[in-house]
């Protein structure tokens with residue numbers, strides 16, 4: 001099984017039309033309806049979004065101006081006041097949804113919990129009051145480093161309720177990575193747990209927080225709030241640490257949602273870019289609330305009868321937009337799962353689908369490829385007939401995986417909704433609308449209404465049908481990132497300066513290569529920059545290189561992606577050593593472990609190759625293209641005559 005290649009997708013001619021019974025009951029039920037919405041939105045995007053904002057969200061005060069676009073800085077619903085926690089909770093309490101399940105949590109090992117909208121509201125209000133007691137005020141930042149437990153969603157909503165911005169840091173990141181992010185955001189409080197369960201093991205979390213904060217390394221942090229989850233031993237710093245269970249249950253449940261300006265900071269989420277330092281992607285309140293609400297409603301056709309399960313971790317944007325905010329704003333039932341498929345329980349995902357009658361299931365191609373490998377017997381032994389829609393995200397899905405998902409998991413009955421989007425976009429950008437759009441295996445199909453997407457060359461000129469180019473978005477949308485936290489210049493440079501404006505229209509540069517076929521379907525090919533996509537996790541090559549060179553043995557490092565059947569891509573590092581060190585397997589293992597310490601296990605190199613020298617241009621730039629070829633065992637493509645020293649390449653080739 002391989003990643004899609006240009007050749008394979010050009011040959012992909014299968015078309016799957018929505019079933020009539022699905023379409024007739026769907027929010028958007030025909031291509032004609034999609035087309036009409038698309039054209040209406042394209043003609044006047046601001047008016048389109050303003051109408052939906054009025055219909056779909058509750059506002060404390062209406063906005064004065066829908067769109068303020070001073071490229072590349074955007075504001076939506078200027079002057080409007082709302083609170084996303086109010087839209088996710090309070091407004092459902094006056095309806096029958098009060099006693100509807102908001103969150104269903106399936107924990108490890110064997111725990112479970114259901115919170116109705118009324119119960120979730122109560123817990124969020126209590127937590128919001130605890131945060132206030134700890135000195136958190138509107139505008140402050142709160143770091144979250146948590147396992148997949150309901151408290152993670154409660155903490156996010158509690159922050160939003162009092163106007164504090166959260167920055168969730170994936171629990172798989174190391175203490176060092178955590179420290180950098182907490183410092184960049186100047187977090188006042190960190191919310192964590194003693195530990196979390198991962199694949200039959202209780203892994204510590206509080207210990208990493210302690211390590212990150214050691215020697216006052218993050219001076220902004222005044223308190224650490226700790227959920228008791230695994231009951232493992234923890235070190236305790238009495239003047240700083242607070243147990244969640246000692247404060248939250250007795251806190252007042254009266255905490256009205258703070259009226260927030262539409263453009264007030266909602267959260268910062270760090271993601272990898274092309275430099276060594278991760279970027280704090282900034283999302284604000286109103287536009288993000290509207291866009292995640294609308295995309296979930298139309299692209300996943302969410303209904304009150306659905307049990308919706310997104311398998312992402314809340315540490316990523318998918319968890320933010322489509323486990324917490326999008327579903328709850330719609331009054332849906334969102335399922336959260338703490339576990340992961342593992343040798344001792346490879347069929348656990350299908351057990352969860354069967355147990356709760358999951359109707360909408362959203363996961364990543366890397367997981368689908370792993371399921372294929374585990375065999376059809378596992379899903380076939382469970383009753384998956386409740387499923388009515390299947391979503392995918394995170395990386396290009398190869399047509400074989402798409403077909404397997406469709407046939408084996410969906411029983412040939414469920415539309416496959418391939419959603420292309422990014423941390424920066426906040427919500428789905430390219431996606432089928434399942435009652436309307438015929439799907440093609442491997443294509444994220446068409447832009448969501450209001451999204452003006454194109455494929456262009458480096459000058460910004462649209463390329464022809466089936467020609468490769470760069471994916472761009474031509475008009476701001478409500479949940480577009482606002483900036484890089486504390487670094488407007490980096491925001492401008494990363495997203496707006498690669499491709500020049502066209503006829504005065506600024507083009508958002510996504511960093512992905514794509515092509516559009518003769519039917520206007522988009523086929524996303526993957527990153528065109530130095531960002532890797534390993535099992536759907538985004539990693540910067542520079543970030544890993546910086547981690548490697550911080551080890552005393554390493555003189556120089558170059559990291560590239562190597563194609564991998566399961567992960568899509570794997571981390572492959574070329575390393576030259578300082579004079580007094582010599583290559584060995586134990587040094588290799590040590591360097592891998594060093595990357596885990598610096599960044600986290602997700603960045604562990606799959607392989608490291610020691611080299612005497614790296615291929616460079618005469619001006620000293622490493623020629624990564626050649627290293628990518630070498631890593632994947634391919635022929636070297638391209639002109640090697642610009643190289644400083646030809647023998648370097650020959651040597652590397654010999655050692656392969």
Ligand code: PRX
Nearest residue numbers: 393394395396419420421422423524527538
């Ligand atoms: O390369 C694209 C890939 O994931 C990148 C965004 O990563 P991140 O910000 O971590 O967000 C992941 C979840 C939204 C994109 O630049 N990507 C995401 N979805 C798809 C995809 N590539 C192809 N098809 C997709 N459906």
